[in-house]
Amino acid sequence: MRFSFAFRPRLLDALRGYSRSRWLADVGAGVTVGIVALPLAMAFAIASGLKPEAGLWTAIIGGFLIALLGGTNVQIGGPAGAFIVIVYGIVERYGVANLLISTACAGVLLFLLGMFKLGNLVRFVPVSIVIGFTNGIAVLIGLSQLKDWLGLAIDKMPGNFFSQVHTLALHIGSFNPHALALGAACLGGLFLWPRLFVQGSPVLRVAEGHTVRRFARIPAPVVALVTLTALARWLEMPVETIGSKFGGIPQQLPAFALPDFSWDTVRLLVTPTVTIALLGAIESLLCARVADQVATDPHYKKHDPNQELMAQGVANFVVPFFGGMPATGTIARTVTNLRAGATSPIAGMVHAATLAVIVLVAAPLALHIPLAVLAGILLHVAWNMGEWHEFARLKHFSNHYRLLMLGTFLLTVVFDLTVAVEVGLVLSCVLFVRRMSALFRAERALTSTPATADAQGLALEPGPRPRMAWHLHGALFFGAAAKIDPIVQAVEAGPEGPEVVLDARDLFALDTTGLEGLEQILKAVGQRGGVLWVVDAQEQPRSLMERSGFSARLAEQNAAQAASAGNHNKNREETNHGSTAP
DSSP states (O other): OOOOOOOOOHHHHHTTTOOHHHHHHHHHHHHHHHHHHHHHHHHHHHHTTSOHHHHHHIIIIIHHHHHHHOSSSSOOEEOOTTHHHHHHHHHHHHOHHHHHHHHHHHHHHHHHHHHTTOGGGGGGSOHHHHHHHHHHHHHHHHHHHHHHHHTOOOSOOOSSHHHHHHHHHHTGGGOOHHHHHHHHHHHHHHHHHHHHTSTTOHHHHHSOSHHHHHHHTSOHHHHHHHHHHHHHHHHTOOOOBHHHHHOOOOSSOOOOOOOOOOHHHHHHTHHHHHHHHHHHHHHHHHHHHHHHHHOOOTTOOOOOHHHHHHHHHHHHHHGGGGTOOOOEEOHHHHHHHHHTTOOSTHHHHHHHHHHHHHHHHHGGGGGGOBHHHHHHHHHHHHHHHSOTHHHHGGGGSOHHHHHHHHHHHHHHHHSOHHHHHHHHHHHHHHHHHHHHHHHOEEEEOOTTOOOOTTOBSOOOOOOSSOEEEEEEEEEESTTTGGGGHHHHHHHHHSOSSOEEEEEEEEEEEEOHHHHHHHHHHHHHHHHTTOEEEEESOOHHHHHHHHHHTHHHHHHHHHHHHHHHHHHHHHHHHHHHHHOOOO
């Protein structure tokens, strides 16, 4: 198949027939999601061990490039909660400079995946593995935020699960009640806010009118950030803030800077690079699939996975040069964008512009944001990220599914995402082979199976030979090849000159190891002076038998056996004709 490179951003198609009403809808949605992204971008960066501006400029630059070049209508790109644990581990082990190199190299890898049209391969990752590592990441995010949520006097949290638990236990006595109060109020408000304005709620019954409904549209994280920051400032609470921890956010555009690049360093960063690329691909395409399911706009068109990966690659290659962190599609912000009325990638670009204006104009106000409030926001994100109901549903699934999901979950929590995905994929392959091998069977059939004209090998007229027949079901591959042995043994122990028929109408797949099993049957039949027919083979098995030369060897052996049988019968007839009665 000839390779053809195609780079066509969805924006080009979305602008056809673009109207003023759609423009207004996209601008409104972009401003809304830009405001929502503000606290999340800072919180993700801080939780990852970086400065808050790293998250902000990732959301601005990465979000703009993903919207501009991506293969979806409404996807919002930027820093994601799923990257927190990965980025924190890379920063702790390799340093910030090497994180930037890994991110840029992951961008190249993502672009190549899209360029070579491998976007659909991400769908081969079993859903049990995705749920397992997603829930595991959610647990780790929640654990990492307890330090700021409780206001514990810990200089730096370790990256290891057990070390984190041990460190939290050692410093639990230093918790700050003011930080805990702010964090609890934030977390409680995030859960309560959407429920205050649902249809039939007491708030809407008591206070009817358009003003209340407009107020209800303000995103809950923004309400929590503004109100609790103002409260902490007014009461002069002794809590750690962005200003006291990081010295604030620069009120200027980030400078372009090349990281200290060398091939020796790149070779050491293969594992984190592959991890970032793999997680970015899974998250972005999972987000795009969610958007496809949620979207109801008539202008919406399902995503192009390869174009989306190329856009993710460009964004992740560019962002590190401005001090950013890995970027990917974000489900919560994408769904917010959809519900706010977005119809095209213009909304994602407006989201990035909105964030840039806020940072350049209102950066000094971020000095007073308490870290406990950001921790409360991230705890809410972690709770929403986890698919906790899947644990309760495990009883309805097979042991294979349970093993994959729970194994990936525990490995993600105890070790890291890379180990979890690697072991999960290997385990899923092993379990798949086991299940497929269990489905294959070779059933002894009635010996009256007729010879047919489409048999592999020489179509012979039924003769006086003793007949043996088997019906093959399923896929004959390396995992099931041993199930052919009873046929070989039966032929070897059977009568001389057998006529063996393999009915392959239900054999839908054959690999080279399975073909070797058929070769063993052919050899055993030949040694017994018999003939072998492979009847009604489907397209794939027939093609492999022909390409490998098995069909030719089968026909040659059958012809030789037929000729030998013919000569034997002729000699016997001549002998009988020349004999005389005693």
